[in-house]
Amino acid sequence: MAQDRRPALIAALAAAVLLALAPAIGHAQIAMKSPKWAELSPQERQVLAPLAQDWDQLDAQRKTKWRGIAQRYPTMKGDEQQRIQEQMRPWSQLTPDQRRVAREQYKSINNLPPEQKNEVKQKWQEYQSLPPEQKRELAARPGNGKIAAPAATPPGNKPGASPGRSADRP
Amino acid sequence: MTTHEHDFAKKITLYLDAANRELKSGTLYRLQQARAAALAHAHAPRRVPELALAGVGGTMAGPRPFYAQLRFWIGVGLIAFAGFGWQQWQAYQAVKDAEEVDAQLLTSDLPIDAYLDRGFQVWLKTAGQP
Numbered sequence: 001m002a003q004d005r006r007p008a009l010i011a012a013l014a015a016a017v018l019l020a021l022a023p024a025i026g027h028a029q030i031a032m033k034s035p036k037w038a039e040l041s042p043q044e045r046q047v048l049a050p051l052a053q054d055w056d057q058l059d060a061q062r063k064t065k066w067r068g069i070a071q072r073y074p075t076m077k078g079d080e081q082q083r084i085q086e087q088m089r090p091w092s093q094l095t096p097d098q099r100r101v102a103r104e105q106y107k108s109i110n111n112l113p114p115e116q117k118n119e120v121k122q123k124w125q126e127y128q129s130l131p132p133e134q135k136r137e138l139a140a141r142p143g144n145g146k147i148a149a150p151a152a153t154p155p156g157n158k159p160g161a162s163p164g165r166s167a168d169r170p
Numbered sequence: 171m172t173t174h175e176h177d178f179a180k181k182i183t184l185y186l187d188a189a190n191r192e193l194k195s196g197t198l199y200r201l202q203q204a205r206a207a208a209l210a211h212a213h214a215p216r217r218v219p220e221l222a223l224a225g226v227g228g229t230m231a232g233p234r235p236f237y238a239q240l241r242f243w244i245g246v247g248l249i250a251f252a253g254f255g256w257q258q259w260q261a262y263q264a265v266k267d268a269e270e271v272d273a274q275l276l277t278s279d280l281p282i283d284a285y286l287d288r289g290f291q292v293w294l295k296t297a298g299q300p
Contacts, residue, residue, distance in 0.1 A: 068269040080277035102285035106275040139289035
């Protein structure tokens with residue numbers, strides 16, 4: 001009985017090896033679709049101009065992603081087009097881990113109700129006015145690193161007033 | 171079989187034997203040949219359609235190992251192809267998801283720094299608490 005099953009086990013192993021190799025094969029195929037900067041269309045080169053220097057070093061997945069964004073570009077509003085052009089290069093120079101964190105934080109904020117989203121924008125403006133040493137002190141505090149809904153701002157509590165006092169709370 | 175039936179069968183046999191005796195020798199010879207061919211065919215090993223059972227370790231009709239059958243390897247090939255296709259689809263979806271999120275993130279009102287600044291995250295949670 002055990003001998004009868006041996007071929008089945010060998011065959012199952014062969015199938016498993018094939019399946020295990022599938023991701024590597026897939027990666028190779030995606031890697032083939034990795035156009036150089038000169039191979040992009042004029043429209044893509046125009047939109048992705050901030051990435052021109054780094055383009056040939058990007059991996060195939062990121063190139064595919066940026067080409068997809070370039071296709072969306074004409075449908076964006078003027079201010080959105082400007083913002084994406086400004087942020088394209090800094091974004092591509094982040095580490096994969098930084099991009100992952102930024103995406104998670106973006107999703108957290110994006111899931112907030114509209115009024116809280118606006119409040120986050122306002123808080124960012126307020127945060128900009130904090131002195132650098134206070135920003136460093138805030139960054140050094142322990143936390144779970146995840147953006148939460150902004151705490152309610154009572155009237156009269158302005159940035160830099162006394163965030164340190166209330167910040168002692170969890 | 172009743173006595174009546176037995177008698178009836180006996181009569182039929184008599185008639186058949188009588189008719190046999192009247193057959194021509196050529197006809198008898200052809201009948202003999204046909205009988206011999208039928209018997210030889212009946213004793214020859216018969217080919218029966220086999221059903222490969224992947225993973226069971228054999229076939230329903232014979233000892234032929236299932237891994238020696240083309241059908242089995244076609245099955246393995248299909249599984250591998252499905253795995254490869256699934257992996258390709260996953261990779262494609264991951265790229266499309268990143269494209270969607272990045273396009274939104276890079277066009278949002280907040281700069282990239284706002285999503286990466288740990289001080290801002292703490293500020294959001296704490297600023298304004300009484």
